[in-house]
Amino acid sequence: MTGGLDAIDVKLLNELKENARENIASLSKKLGIPRTTVHYRIKRLVDEGIIEKFTVKPNYKKLDLGTTAFILARYDPDSGLTQREVAERIAALDGVYEVHIISGEWDMMIKVRAPSAEEVGKIVVDKLREIKGIGQTVTMVSFVTVKEEL
Template structure:
């Protein structure tokens, strides 16, 4: 996973979908297939065909189209973090000190590389960076 994907995981996906909609129209069947794949991307064509009441060839053709358009970037898994001892999720707000030797963006990149940090987002307002962090306890997260 690249630093950009780690910092802005949803942004790239949203941009890809917007671009795809402009280039080639997505219809209701495409959206249904996407919804089913988001729920469980490990399902095979037969299972998707039964769930959506569509021929397997139609589903395969549309998945290929969605990949080609960049709407589907990859198939992935969803990990149960609790079973890995990282069941506590927290969002942490970070304030940036202007005039620092490091830029706000560079700081967010460095923080994103820390072990328990899943995502780091630059935000506007009173706070500067929003972190999505996981740990085994609030104490562990607090020590971050």
């Protein structure tokens, strides 16, 4: 299996990814194992750091953040900052949900959410491009999200 997990651990993780609030009794029934075993396995997965946290998946459209965009950015090595320092500054911006240092033609990939494409533009022009260490950027607005995991 995956990283020392057996088939039941994988099924349990998948159930919790779908609904982290599902109760132990329901999980026990779905997995066909005793409630105490489900409780023990969840505790072990948390203790081993396989489950880092239980979280919520917001409905971004209802929060008026229905526009998602991905921004590719080039790092400017003449900035005097490391690429990691630049990425951390980007991560601190309002509206930024993910920052990845990547390989290939671009150096970073940034995920932002905003009420509209115009607001995404404001994040890029007024905030992101003002960060020392950011070179060129290209922005791609998502039309629809087919799959997204937390």
